[in-house]
Amino acid sequence: MATERTFRVWRGDDDGELAEYRVEVNEGEVVLDVLHRLQATQVPDLAVRWNCKAGKCGSCSVEINGRPRLSCMARMSTFDPDETIIVTPMRTFPVIRDLVCDVSYNYQKAREIPSFTPDPKTEPGDFRMYQADVGRPQEFRKCIECFLCQNVCHVIRDHEENKENFSGPRFLMRVAELEMHPEDTADRRNIAQEDFGLGYCNITKCCTEVCPENIRITDNSLIPLKERVADRRYDPVVWLGSKIGLRKGADTPMVPNTRPGREAEE
Amino acid sequence: MEVGPTCHYVMGGVEVDADTGAAVVPGLFAAGEVAGGMHGSNRLGGNSLSDLLVFGRRSGLGAAAYVDELGTDHPAVAEEDLADTTAAARAPLEREAGENPYTVHHELQDTMNDLVGIIRRGSEIEEALEILDKLRDRVANVRSEGGTIYNPGWHLALDLRNMLLVSESIARAALEREESRGGHTRDDFPDMSPEWRKVNLVVSLRDGRVRLRQRAVDPLRPDLLELFEHEELTKYLTKDELAADATAKEEL
Incomplete structure (x- = not known):
């Protein structure tokens, strides 16, 4: 009618x-x-x-x-x-x-994340993974990149100035997905905090609320990533390792030449 | 929820050379759904991906070789053509009066859906061609409001010209092919004809009109023919071809 x-x-x-x-x-x-x-x-x-x-x-x-x-x-x-x-x-x-x-902001943030980095010595068919390790990132792969979570996030919603230093829930979830992969050798925990702004997130769960795929972004990706970052930054053994030079090169840097203006600083 | 059949793949497409992806227009290369000839009269699920992988590579190599061959002698776009194209594109925006492109689009969709749809009939296709002929002037005179930034009404006005051409090509070819094969079903010619298997229909634009011609399909190579059971081939080949196949198989 x-x-x-x-x-x-x-x-x-x-x-x-x-x-x-x-x-x-x-x-x-x-x-x-x-x-x-x-x-x-x-x-x-x-x-x-x-x-x-x-x-x-x-x-x-x-x-x-x-x-x-x-x-x-x-x-x-x-x-x-x-x-x-x-x-x-x-x-x-x-x-x-x-x-x-114009959603280019999101494509910019996607480019900055170091991609999946398996051990170069592995050959196709070498991976042996537990089903739980396979299943965990599958939830994040449901993402359709509608960017509603990015849109609702208060860190950037009314704060243009935070956009440069904050990748938003969608891309922090991507970092978490890669970090949870047992065959990945890169370590993105430091850049998650330093370059992608994980610390700005104060887990208000608005992203989870608007997700049309019902991905539990905060509970299953952002909070676990925060825990991993805390290990990297505040674990005394990791701290000691860094001090005496045992962790040299352990932190994977952001993909080079992806953030405009960044080269000039370095 | 409304459920209905819809078009989800086009088996035909730009006529290309199988090895290089080159079309008859110099410098134009095509691969994937836009290119024709790969899937015959029906595409099987999953084949489109292998089509992309194989012919995407071939077209890429073909295009690179073409550019290398040109050397420094790159063809230039004529200023005049550029001006003509720009003027034609802007025309719907500059018209003081004219029909809403959405109205014409809707009629074109209805015509093709009702008369050149899944089950086709010669008399209906003829009726469709008459309607398409009348739509030509209306398509040429649609008017779009607004500017050039993200203007769907204007985009539709531009697309309509191509939609009309493709519709006419489909209708003309469907009327010509008096058999049923793959995705093409003629109510008035329900059987598959071995004679028609040997024919491709090629449409081209000549002086603003769609021209249709028949072209002989390259015969299947004997070594490929051998791979099929004789009984299976009886469904597809003409009597002459079958006799040749039987002799060849006996010789083995």
Whole structure:
């Protein structure tokens, strides 16, 4: 059954404003369907990024009534029949136009992480891993990179100045995943703290709350990573090892030449 | 939730040389779903990945060899062509009046879905071609609002021209091929024809119109033919080809 609903949608760039529309809504539809109808019937130039319409590509992240969500998974039936629906772009990233953000910040942070580093002596087929070690990172691999966790994180949400030194939950989770791999030989614990800003995270669990894949980001990746970092930095034996030069080169550095301006400092 | 059949892969594509990925347009190389000929009339699950690996490499090598061969003699884009393309791209934005591209898009989708869909019929395809012919002028005159930054309505206006061309190509080829094979099912010609197996349909753009021609498929190499059971081949080959195969197998 078709009804007419009120939508308030962000138009323009960072200095844009909300525009109000009355638009038809049918049974079974999600917010993205309604945005598409709006595009087809009233505002053909409404910029919306989307792809799979099945919650698996991570393209259609927006804020609906202030809550970071995938618009393709936000069912219209979950709103009150006379509720006005406000759709705005993700606040943490610069707006290109309307509901579309420039999420390059995330790609920058991804490049800085040293990738999986197995022992060069291992040949294909050499790995012998326990199922538990295989299973643990599998949860993090469910990530669809919708960047809703990055968007909601208060460390960067209203603090542009923290962006350079904080990689956000998605990429700290990636560091944790690599650190938990039993066949990985790199040690990213120091850069997790020094370069990727793990210490900024004060485990408010907002990232876990908004994750459309229900990954327990805080409990299963960020807190275990914090524990590993504490071992690296405050264990007296590790400290002694560093003092007498036994740990030389043990800390893997951030991938070189990935952070603009960093070369000049060094 | 609404469930319905939809198009998820295109078996046809740009006509390329199998060894280098080179298309007939000099300097254009294609690999993957956009290239044609790899999967015959139906793609089996997983084959697209091997297609990418093998033909991606070949096309990359082919393109590199092409550039090496050019040396310093790189072809330049003519200023005139650039200006024409820019003007054509901007045209929908500059029109004072014109149809909403979404409306035309919707009609194109409905036409292709209803008349050139999963089960095809000659009379329906002819009807579709008539409708597509009428859509041509409307596509040429759509109007887009707004500017050039992330403007989906404008992108659709640009895409529509290609959508129309591809739709016409599909419809013309589907009408021509009077048999059912793989992903192509003709209600009025329900059987697979060994004669049609020997034919590829090639479409090209000539003076703004779609041109369709038949091209003979390269015959299967005898050493490959040997790998099949004679009985299996009876489903696919013509009588003449089968006789040749039987003689060849006897000689072994």
